[in-house]
Amino acid sequence: MYRFSNTLIGFLNLFTLLASIPIIGAGLWMTKSSTTCESFLQTPLLVVGFVILIISLAGFIGACFHVAWALWLYLVIMLVLIGALMGLTLFGFIVTGPGGGANVQGRMYEEYHLDNYSAWMKKRVLEPRYWMTIRSCILGSKTCDKIVLWTPFDYLTKDMTPIQGILFDQSGCCKPPTSCNYGVGAVAQDPDCYRWNNAATVLCYECESCKAGVLEDVRRDWHKLSVLNIVMVVVLIGIYSIGCCAFRNAKRAETDYPYGHNRMSKVRPRWDFHWWRWLDDRRHQLY
Numbered sequence: 001m002y003r004f005s006n007t008l009i010g011f012l013n014l015f016t017l018l019a020s021i022p023i024i025g026a027g028l029w030m031t032k033s034s035t036t037c038e039s040f041l042q043t044p045l046l047v048v049g050f051v052i053l054i055i056s057l058a059g060f061i062g063a064c065f066h067v068a069w070a071l072w073l074y075l076v077i078m079l080v081l082i083g084a085l086m087g088l089t090l091f092g093f094i095v096t097g098p099g100g101g102a103n104v105q106g107r108m109y110e111e112y113h114l115d116n117y118s119a120w121m122k123k124r125v126l127e128p129r130y131w132m133t134i135r136s137c138i139l140g141s142k143t144c145d146k147i148v149l150w151t152p153f154d155y156l157t158k159d160m161t162p163i164q165g166i167l168f169d170q171s172g173c174c175k176p177p178t179s180c181n182y183g184v185g186a187v188a189q190d191p192d193c194y195r196w197n198n199a200a201t202v203l204c205y206e207c208e209s210c211k212a213g214v215l216e217d218v219r220r221d222w223h224k225l226s227v228l229n230i231v232m233v234v235v236l237i238g239i240y241s242i243g244c245c246a247f248r249n250a251k252r253a254e255t256d257y258p259y260g261h262n263r264m265s266k267v268r269p270r271w272d273f274h275w276w277r278w279l280d281d282r283r284h285q286l287y
Helices: 002-032 036-040 042-065 068-095 119-126 128-141 152-157 191-195 208-254 273-286
Strands: none
Touching (some): 002 042, 002 208, 042 208, 068 208, 119 128, 191 208
16 A cells, blocks of 8 residues: 555646646637636636646645645645535535426426525526626527527427426516517416517526526536536545555655554653552562
């Protein structure tokens, strides 16, 4: 285990070190992109890439060259990363627990209600600054262009993604709520009915139904990410355990003592050793 742990940690960190290069490159390449969705991912990619680079470099140097302080830094960052992933996973399950859709009679798609989601998620999507970025992403993806040519029969038989058609009284980003009736006079209807516009750049992008559809997409993706996080935590704990063995080996190598050699030159007696010895000598003198 003496050499195996160091060799394994060295190879693992060499692999992740090389993997961080294309991640950083992708983040830098996105600076040249004018697409809002891609620029939105630029900062997270750069942060993840540089964090992986620093961790891998510290682990590789420490394991291969027996640098104890580098391995100590590696283990500290790994411990923080494991704690952060566990906290993120728990937070994800809490905020994405509420939600989900309900079947619509006579339709293949489901409906969603904005009030069914957690307060934290609703607050994010209702903030104009965040919503303008999300809205630009939806427009750039041309999601609604795919159903412009649908016939009434298609709406009855085809499925839709959460963003294409859903929720708050049967509405979504690409169509008005199903309950809307534009052929009647001044009748109280769902507020989303009045937000709808036939213009391709407007449609129902400001509807609460569209925002709920985005939340449902986020909720589904976050559940998948949480499962991946659990797997990553288990793997990182295993790597952390091997890293501890490598750190111990590096500390041993710094002392210039070969593996298995007894480095103990003397034993410091316990604090009461001399007292017991003095009492034992007195007993022998008396008897």
